[in-house]
Amino acid sequence: MAKVHVTTTINGEPTEFLCEPQQSLLDALRNNLGLTGTKEGCGTGDCGACSITLDGRLTCSCLVLAVEADGHSIGTIEGMAQGDKLHPLQRKFLEMAALQCGICTPGVLIAARALLEKNPNPTETEVRFGLAGNLCRCTGYDKIVRAVMDTAAEMRETAS
Amino acid sequence: MTEIRYLAPRTLEDAVSAFAAAQGAASGTARILAGGTDLLVQMRAGVVQPGTIIDIKKIEEVTAITEQPDGSFVIGAAVSGATLHDHPRFGKVWPGVLEAVNLIGSKQVQGRASPGGNLCNASPAGDSVPAMIAAGAVVTVQGPNGRRTLPVEKVPAGPGRTTLTPGEILVSFTLPARPAGSGDAYLRMIPRTEMDIAVVGCGVNLTMAGGKVTAARVGLGAVAPVPLLVEDAAKALIGSTLDEAALEAAAAACRAACNPINDKRGTIAYRTKVAGVLLKRTAAIAAERAGRK
Numbered sequence: 001m002a003k004v005h006v007t008t009t010i011n012g013e014p015t016e017f018l019c020e021p022q023q024s025l026l027d028a029l030r031n032n033l034g035l036t037g038t039k040e041g042c043g044t045g046d047c048g049a050c051s052i053t054l055d056g057r058l059t060c061s062c063l064v065l066a067v068e069a070d071g072h073s074i075g076t077i078e079g080m081a082q083g084d085k086l087h088p089l090q091r092k093f094l095e096m097a098a099l100q101c102g103i104c105t106p107g108v109l110i111a112a113r114a115l116l117e118k119n120p121n122p123t124e125t126e127v128r129f130g131l132a133g134n135l136c137r138c139t140g141y142d143k144i145v146r147a148v149m150d151t152a153a154e155m156r157e158t159a160s
Numbered sequence: 161m162t163e164i165r166y167l168a169p170r171t172l173e174d175a176v177s178a179f180a181a182a183q184g185a186a187s188g189t190a191r192i193l194a195g196g197t198d199l200l201v202q203m204r205a206g207v208v209q210p211g212t213i214i215d216i217k218k219i220e221e222v223t224a225i226t227e228q229p230d231g232s233f234v235i236g237a238a239v240s241g242a243t244l245h246d247h248p249r250f251g252k253v254w255p256g257v258l259e260a261v262n263l264i265g266s267k268q269v270q271g272r273a274s275p276g277g278n279l280c281n282a283s284p285a286g287d288s289v290p291a292m293i294a295a296g297a298v299v300t301v302q303g304p305n306g307r308r309t310l311p312v313e314k315v316p317a318g319p320g321r322t323t324l325t326p327g328e329i330l331v332s333f334t335l336p337a338r339p340a341g342s343g344d345a346y347l348r349m350i351p352r353t354e355m356d357i358a359v360v361g362c363g364v365n366l367t368m369a370g371g372k373v374t375a376a377r378v379g380l381g382a383v384a385p386v387p388l389l390v391e392d393a394a395k396a397l398i399g400s401t402l403d404e405a406a407l408e409a410a411a412a413a414c415r416a417a418c419n420p421i422n423d424k425r426g427t428i429a430y431r432t433k434v435a436g437v438l439l440k441r442t443a444a445i446a447a448e449r450a451g452r453k
């Protein structure tokens with residue numbers, strides 16, 4: 001089958017890859033590019049484990065064709081820490097034990113970052129609605145929501 | 161999955177000719193790709209197996225939002241819910257249409273899902289459709305024989321079917337200019353608070369002057385094979401002060417229009433009753449927005 005050549009930017013790095021025309025971006029990230037931080041839960045847009053940003057917009061990578069990434073810019077969990085320096089959300093999630101098995105965590109972090117970029121001072125309800133597309137079978141969500149609220153408070157303090 | 165051809169034309173003319181040619185070919189069906197939040201799920205489930213996918217997101221007209229000098233809005237069919245949300249003016253003029261579009265799925269789904277995809281997927285429960293019907297939206301369609309326009313409620317033909325003819329692509333929605341004193345709203349009933357399919361969806365669009373309704377449109381979703389324009393409900397509201405008798409008459413018209421299915425989300429009796437309840441609640445919000453005190 002004819003492979004398609006895709007030119008894109010991933011976490012700020014110009015990247016090229018070959019993919020099948022019907023392959024999902026999630027599949028290409030994991031299997032063609034070795035970026036396995038992005039997880040697959042459902043493959044149908046329901047769980048959010050595959051969350052990425054596409055030109056800065058939060059998206060499920062299982063609902064994007066890899067070929068659609070051509071000419072666009074992708075952000076994955078691998079680009080969240082700056083070298084060894086964790087993003088404040090990542091640090092808080094560890095400190096506050098906002099994860100157990102960790103399968104949902106990359107997607108939750110990407111979605112939470114997108115939420116805080118738009119709304120640095122969310123209410124608890126806004127956090128819960130903002131993360132409604134991310135399912136977690138382990139934590140019961142409370143610890144996730146508290147970690148996001150705490151990070152938001154910390155980031156507001158650092159910013160002021 | 162079988163072999164698929166992916167095309168991303170830059171003009172509508174190219175998209176239409178590729179679509180028409182691929183639909184005529186033996187290589188199986190061709191599908192338009194907007195946000196892909198229905199199409200990719202259906203492909204994964206094996207429900208549709210397109211031979212050709214035509215991505216329309218590189219076409220400018222299909223991805224633009226324009227406020228015209230006369231106050232009307234033209235929304236490209238493939239504009240995502242998130243993009244519509246970020247438009248500085250749209251949500252101020254059409255808060256009901258925006259809230260309906262933004263009810264589609266999660267924030268992640270919003271990043272891609274389009275009103276055009278919602279309409280062309282032709283689910284009886286598509287959330288944006290009753291709000292667009294209430295708004296009086298007119299769609300522009302382009303096909304091998306040129307362009308035509310039609311009222312949005314004429315597009316769905318039944319579950320999963322539209323009235324678009326082979327090779328036709330939905331280009332945009334045009335929402336008319338708003339007279340002063342206008343307001344719209346959309347409410348849906350779902351068993352959860354987020355991420356579910358409407359049991360009933362109701363869109364109401366009102367214009368009021370001196371405390372009286374001068375113009376009204378009502379759209380209902382998930383209560384029939386296609387979303388409905390309920391003209392009798394609008395007639396019951398026009399001329400009234402939205403007093404209890406007028407609201408009850410409009411609610412009765414909504415109940416009478418219902419021809420729903422029984423499923424795990426709601427029985428026929430429940431959906432029918434809720435249609436009337438939602439009409440009253442939605443009309444109240446639309447009236448507030450129209451400036452009724």
Ligand SMILES: Cc1cc2nc3c(=O)[nH]c(=O)nc-3n(C[C@H](O)[C@H](O)[C@H](O)COP(=O)(O)OP(=O)(O)OC[C@H]3O[C@@H](n4cnc5c(N)ncnc54)[C@H](O)[C@@H]3O)c2cc1C
Pocket residue numbers: 044045046191192193194195196197198199200201216237238263264265266269272273274275276277278279280281285286287288328329330331355356357358
């Ligand atoms: C997790 C999840 C939750 C969801 N929740 C909701 C919800 O709450 N409410 C709701 O209404 N829907 C919901 N949906 C369904 C879906 O997101 C919407 O129907 C969405 O609006 C589809 O838009 P799209 O741009 O992604 O369409 P696509 O998947 O790109 O297209 C849908 C169909 O329309 C056709 N099409 C698209 N654009 C055109 C065009 N311009 N011309 C001709 N044909 C076209 C395609 O070929 C395809 O058959 C949900 C989906 C998911 C995955």
Ligand code: FES
Pocket residue numbers: 039040041042043044045046047048049050051060061062063
């Ligand atoms: S894997 Fe994409 S949403 Fe579940």
Ligand code: FES
Pocket residue numbers: 098099100101102103104105135136137138139
């Ligand atoms: S930590 Fe296991 S799914 Fe969320």
